[in-house]
Amino acid sequence: MSFGGVHALSGVSLAIEPGRIYGLIGPNGAGKSTAINAITGTITPSAGRILWHGRDVSRWPQHRRARAGLARTFQNLALFHKLSVRENVTCGAIHAHDDAGLRAAVDTALDDFGLAEVADEPVNVLSLGTRKRVEMARATVAKPKLLLLDEPAAGLTGSEITEFSERMREFRNRGGAVLLVEHDMSLVMSLCEHLYVLDFGKLIAAGTPIEVRANPAVQAAYFGAGDDEQH
Numbered sequence: 001m002s003f004g005g006v007h008a009l010s011g012v013s014l015a016i017e018p019g020r021i022y023g024l025i026g027p028n029g030a031g032k033s034t035a036i037n038a039i040t041g042t043i044t045p046s047a048g049r050i051l052w053h054g055r056d057v058s059r060w061p062q063h064r065r066a067r068a069g070l071a072r073t074f075q076n077l078a079l080f081h082k083l084s085v086r087e088n089v090t091c092g093a094i095h096a097h098d099d100a101g102l103r104a105a106v107d108t109a110l111d112d113f114g115l116a117e118v119a120d121e122p123v124n125v126l127s128l129g130t131r132k133r134v135e136m137a138r139a140t141v142a143k144p145k146l147l148l149l150d151e152p153a154a155g156l157t158g159s160e161i162t163e164f165s166e167r168m169r170e171f172r173n174r175g176g177a178v179l180l181v182e183h184d185m186s187l188v189m190s191l192c193e194h195l196y197v198l199d200f201g202k203l204i205a206a207g208t209p210i211e212v213r214a215n216p217a218v219q220a221a222y223f224g225a226g227d228d229e230q231h
């Protein structure tokens with residue numbers, strides 16, 4: 001993916017299997033959000049392919065990819081602030097065929113993320129942690145196969161992070177795949193089974209959290225060259 005002369009991603013190849021939690025990590029500006037944007041169709045990659053169940057979806061619009069099971073959350077949240085929690089979550093229920101099915105799916109998602117009590121509140125009166133749960137509920141209400149999360153833990157309290165991890169493990173145990181972009185390394189190391197590491201738009205390492213932590217290229221990217229301000 002290039003933006004003018006900037007190669008935000010170059011030659012990056014990732015594979016995602018069902019029922020696993022992946023982490024996509026790397027220093028600021030490494031290309032993590034760009035990868036999520038390209039996979040979900042927020043942007044169209046300048047070269048390369050996104051294959052989904054064997055089909056090339058690289059040119060599919062975002063809504064079509066969402067229907068095919070690719071759901072995401074946004075780093076800075078993308079909720080309708082004046083609409084209620086229920087209305088926001090309903091926007092994600094793109095799979096429902098009738099009103100009863102729609103309502104049941106939304107009620108389940110509201111319950112799953114502890115939102116039943118604030119269902120009729122407008123989103124703009126809620127705390128950041130609660131708004132993040134609304135985004136998660138909206139992203140999962142249609143039971144996606146792959147959930148791509150851009151910094152879901154930023155700004156959450158410790159207990160909210162624990163709760164989030166639990167929800168993600170449940171999602172994984174039901175066969176869903178997660179691609180998590182996150183700077184909270186203790187969360188990444190405890191939750192993810194497989195990591196991909198980007199640096200300056202290139203994939204510099206892949207493997208289990210233990211393998212990646214021991215990888216000299218990763219240590220150099222994070223702590224090397226005297227540039228310890230990246231984290």
Ligand SMILES: Nc1ncnc2c1ncn2[C@@H]1O[C@H](COP(=O)(O)OP(=O)(O)OP(=O)(O)O)[C@@H](O)[C@H]1O
Pocket residue numbers: 003006007008026027028029030031032033034035
């Ligand atoms: N729309 C755009 N136009 C121009 N350059 C862009 C655009 N989006 C991203 N970039 C550039 O691409 C590179 C990768 O950015 P990206 O946001 O994907 O990094 P990131 O790893 O998600 O960073 P962070 O951890 O800070 O969120 C950066 O150099 C960024 O400035």
